[in-house]
Amino acid sequence: MKRRHLLTAAGAAGLAATGARPGAAGPVSPAPAGRVRVRTGLERLAGSGWDAVRGGRVGVVSNLTAVDREYRHLVDRMHAAGVPIGGIFGPEHGFRGSARAGGSEGFGTDARTGLKVYDGYRATHDQWATMFKQAGVQTVVFDIQDVGARFYTYIWTLYDSMAAAARLGLRYVVLDRPNPVGGRAFGPALQPGFTSGVGLKPIVQQHGMTVGELARYYNGELLPQEPAGRPATLEVVTCLGWDGRLHGGEIDIPWVMPSPNMPTVDTAAVYPGTCLFEGVASLSEGRGTTRPFELIGAPGLDYRWRDRVAGHGLPGVALREAYFVPTYHKFTDRLCTGIDIKVTDPAVFDPIRTAVTMLVEARRLPGFAWRDDNPGRPPFVDLLSGSARLRTMVDAGAPVTDITGSWQEELAAFEKSRNPYLLYPRSRP
Structure with a gap:
């Protein structure tokens, strides 16, 4: 499979609009036990012989969730395949997932591969850029399972590391994974003055996007506003077989709990x-x-x-x-x-x-x-x-309908703004 068949391009949003699945070669057969068979970006990249990440040193932003259906980890597979990895960058809870909420594993050496591990949790754009320079990488690969909520910190690890990659002119490759809560968006948008580690930018509470779609949204809507003033050189290796009408219990992707309090x-x-x-x-x-x-x-x-x-x-x-x-x-x-x-x-x-x-x-x-x-x-x-x-x-004792109704306009505005960046079909009204 050639690299251009794996990666999204500017016209990928058109695929979502027509209902076609990006990269689909034909009908997707049901998985065992009635679940829908889905191939993640990791599985598709590995199946190509790692074509999209060859040519220079690679930095991997990842954690324990970056596994294939045999539970083999992305880093272990890339290392065994001879892909030159300059460093691994762990988010909250760390690369191998040993830290509790609000913590990380720090800097060190991965026991299995001998690769250097950098601490990406709460890192600023400057710190990300410094780490990427120290690791000597030309391409950054992101593969982390998100859960679809604005306050889950992995999507802000994605944002901050993308901002640093844009500043340095590095390629940024996202290996996409399904959103376990589906493709619908709900809730209020983040307002100015309320940014924090659990929400950096004005997206809604349940964004209803995959990490690949979020990366495209960041690139088009948010990164041009950063000091570097430009988007990252972004490529997304899409999932095959997933769409926004599917939820985590309906697909055959193995669930590895992405944090200690997200067991299922x-x-x-x-x-x-x-x-x-x-x-x-x-x-x-x-x-x-x-x-x-x-x-x-x-x-x-x-x-x-x-x-x-x-x-x-x-x-x-x-x-x-x-x-x-x-x-x-x-x-x-x-x-x-x-x-x-x-x-x-x-x-x-x-x-x-x-x-x-x-x-x-x-x-x-x-x-x-x-x-x-x-x-x-x-x-x-x-x-x-x-x-x-x-x-x-x-x-103040407001009724539920008044509270949820108070953010419908901003929710509609967010849904409109995200539409050009979607890669997979959504439910119809």
Whole structure:
């Protein structure tokens, strides 16, 4: 397979508009157990003999999720194939995934390959550029499984490393992977004054894009505004067989948990909404349990919170009265009562509307309190939601429909702006 058949070009958005799958050579056969067979960018690149990344030293921005369906890692395969790798660049949690939330593995040497590992977590554009120079790379390869939420930090590792590559004139190759929560966008856009490590640029809360599509969006809309004033030399090795109507449980791509509290695709399905509970001091978001972000609750509650939320008739979800004891984080070793969120129909489920409904009803609970532990900065829920609007509307007792309706114009504007950069078909209205 020639390199030009693997990589996206300026006309790739037209493929999405017509409903064709980029690179498709024919119908995609169903995978075992009724799942749709999908080939990732990694598998397609390996199948080409690594054609797209040969010719100079390569830097790999990656973590534990960059595996093929036999769970062989990208770096291990490239190293064995003789591709010259100048360095590996790890995001939050590190290259091999040994660090907890908010941490990284630092700088060092990878035990398996002997390659130098650089710490890319929270690195500035200048620091990325310095690391790329030290590694002596001409091409940067990105392969990390995202989960589709603005506050999941890997997409900002993508952005910052792309900005540095653009400044240095390096090639940037994204090996695309499916978005496990599908191709629909939901929620508010990030507003000026609320940027942080969990949101650097004005995209919406559930962006509904693959990392390859996001890279194209960054290149067209955001990187020209950086000091370098130019986009990166970007190439995307597309997936074969995926489209925006498919969710993580419907495809045959192996799930490697991209962070310690993202154990399953079920977690990813609710995370764009229930991560907002990280901004609530009085409720656990389920960290310290086997079902983080699916279990939400606190000591002293009872079945009534679940019943009030269920009374809103939320689509595509079932809510179970739940009891759990976190082993760490909020309410360690204390019995919590709350809600277990079960997505029953991902095609109609709206994680952000669901979470907002839970917050509206939680605000009526005794002792409700937002997390506010960073003096001089906005409350954490504001950083997660992208502005003070959600918090102030919930505090004012606004109905769910008013809250979710308040960001529909900016959501529509984002969807319009992302359209030229999409690579795969989306659901039709």
